[in-house]
Amino acid sequence: MASNYLTPEQDQRLRHWETWNRNYFIFAFFALTAVLIFSSQLGLSSEDSWGPLGLIIAALIAPIIFLQSVLSCPACGRRMGWRAKLMAPDQCRYCGVVMRSKNKQNT
Numbered sequence: 001m002a003s004n005y006l007t008p009e010q011d012q013r014l015r016h017w018e019t020w021n022r023n024y025f026i027f028a029f030f031a032l033t034a035v036l037i038f039s040s041q042l043g044l045s046s047e048d049s050w051g052p053l054g055l056i057i058a059a060l061i062a063p064i065i066f067l068q069s070v071l072s073c074p075a076c077g078r079r080m081g082w083r084a085k086l087m088a089p090d091q092c093r094y095c096g097v098v099m100r101s102k103n104k105q106n107t
């Protein structure tokens with residue numbers, strides 16, 4: 001069965017998203033770790049108040065959710081949602097398009 005592939009432009013857009021998604025995820029991971037490690041020194045958390053720390057964690061995590069939610073299939077435009085994780089899926093589950101352009105090898 002012949003599968004559909006993305007055009008080079010669509011593929012480029014997808015790679016662009018992946019780069020942003022991955023870079024931000026790494027940034028957020030280290031930022032969260034740093035915040036958690038230094039939270040007591042910075043006075044962000046105490047036994048009775050997790051407010052400021054919770055806000056910072058939410059602010060770091062929100063863009064991850066946003067990046068995940070904006071990824072849509074370049075071919076049919078349907079949202080990939082959380083299935084995407086760090087990388088775009090190999091194939092769209094709705095229209096079956098292969099998530100790369102035909103002439104490019106993902107090695």
Ligand SMILES: [Zn+2]
Nearest residue numbers: 073076092095
């Ligand atoms: Zn699709």
